[in-house]
Amino acid sequence: MKAILTGGAGFIGSHIADDLIDKGAKVLVIDDLSSGDINNLSDSVEFINLNIADYKLSDQLKKFNGDVLIHCAAQASVSHSIDEPSFDAEVNILNGIKLMDYAIESNVNSYVYLNTGGALYGEPEYLPCDEQHPIKPISPYGLSKYTLENYFDILLPASANFISLRLANVYGPRQDPGGEAGVVAIFAQKMLNNENVIIFGDGDQSRDFVYVKDVAAAVILALQSETNGHINIGSGEQTTVTQIFENLSAEIGYQKKPIYKPERKGDVKHIYLNVEKARANLGWTAHMNLQNGLRETVNLLRSNKEVN
Ligand SMILES: NC(=O)c1ccc[n+]([C@@H]2O[C@H](COP(=O)([O-])OP(=O)(O)OC[C@H]3O[C@@H](n4cnc5c(N)ncnc54)[C@H](O)[C@@H]3O)[C@@H](O)[C@H]2O)c1
Numbered sequence: 001m002k003a004i005l006t007g008g009a010g011f012i013g014s015h016i017a018d019d020l021i022d023k024g025a026k027v028l029v030i031d032d033l034s035s036g037d038i039n040n041l042s043d044s045v046e047f048i049n050l051n052i053a054d055y056k057l058s059d060q061l062k063k064f065n066g067d068v069l070i071h072c073a074a075q076a077s078v079s080h081s082i083d084e085p086s087f088d089a090e091v092n093i094l095n096g097i098k099l100m101d102y103a104i105e106s107n108v109n110s111y112v113y114l115n116t117g118g119a120l121y122g123e124p125e126y127l128p129c130d131e132q133h134p135i136k137p138i139s140p141y142g143l144s145k146y147t148l149e150n151y152f153d154i155l156l157p158a159s160a161n162f163i164s165l166r167l168a169n170v171y172g173p174r175q176d177p178g179g180e181a182g183v184v185a186i187f188a189q190k191m192l193n194n195e196n197v198i199i200f201g202d203g204d205q206s207r208d209f210v211y212v213k214d215v216a217a218a219v220i221l222a223l224q225s226e227t228n229g230h231i232n233i234g235s236g237e238q239t240t241v242t243q244i245f246e247n248l249s250a251e252i253g254y255q256k257k258p259i260y261k262p263e264r265k266g267d268v269k270h271i272y273l274n275v276e277k278a279r280a281n282l283g284w285t286a287h288m289n290l291q292n293g294l295r296e297t298v299n300l301l302r303s304n305k306e307v308n
Pocket of ligand 1: 006007008009010011012013030031032033034035036037050051052053071072073074075076091095114115116117118145166167168169170171
């Protein structure tokens with residue numbers, strides 16, 4: 001397999017790159033390092049530091065002659081999308097369409113798109129949300145990610161395979177603790193530094209936390225599958241932000257109470273995903289339980305701290 005992977009220097013993309021290399025694939029990573037980190041990349045990948053919309057990519061993709069595209073690059077922050085909706089739309093929609101054009105011209109025939117499942121369905125009418133749940137995003141990010149999914153559906157040649165994976169809240173090693181998404185990494189880093197932890201809202205908001213290596217495994221299964229369509233990827237379990245705070249406090253030995261601030265615009269109150277379709281169509285389920293996943297994440301942050 002020759003795989004083109006956008007956003008491969010980022011949190012999720014770098015785990016996908018590792019799995020592809022393990023499977024013996026030849027991997028070309030396209031990343032402009034706007035939020036990714038070159039240190040996340042293994043020496044075994046070919047890397048081009050480029051915006052996915054750059055016209056130079058057209059020739060590069062033809063030269064590489066890949067057969068699959070995994071589109072992972074994005075502006076991935078809900079709150080940034082509210083502050084700068086036009087930037088969000090440019091990266092997540094317009095740049096994505098250009099990339100798709102280059103890939104089609106270079107004869108890629110299999111596409112996997114990393115969509116959001118957490119910011120797509122809006123305030124749910126029922127839980128857990130399956131793929132038939134009405135789409136009612138309440139942030140520009142949810143809307144832009146959904147819009148590109150539609151472009152893929154409409155513009156890809158009929159002969160192409162296309163799977164959009166609608167991901168729940170992904171957590172695990174390499175998530176940026178300096179960002180403002182990714183509550184697990186942020187809380188854990190603050191706790192390890194014995195700094196105050198801020199909870200936006202009352203902490204009762206719930207999410208579906210899925211471990212990053214389980215997500216990478218879902219991408220590999222999607223690439224091997226003949227299935228097309230939109231598939232939720234999550235733990236299928238509902239966990240509150242307060243539970244994350246308490247679990248991490250116990251793991252780290254953190255004693256402070258959280259500081260509460262008003263909830264943020266664009267964040268839904270409750271979401272978790274029905275993942276039956278992923279099981280039935282891809283043979284995928286999440287393997288990592290939350291307790292162990294939090295422990296692995298903390299251990300990695302601890303070892304990074306010791307190195308620095
Ligand atoms: N983290 C989550 O919980 C989550 C949940 C649902 C969906 N997703 C989706 O998964 C994907 C990866 O998210 P992540 O959490 O790893 O974010 P990330 O910010 O760590 O990774 C995104 C990567 O894309 C790169 N990038 C951004 N714009 C680019 C551009 N124009 N050209 C080239 N590269 C560019 C960044 O440098 C970065 O390496 C995104 O598409 C995101 O929408 C993430």
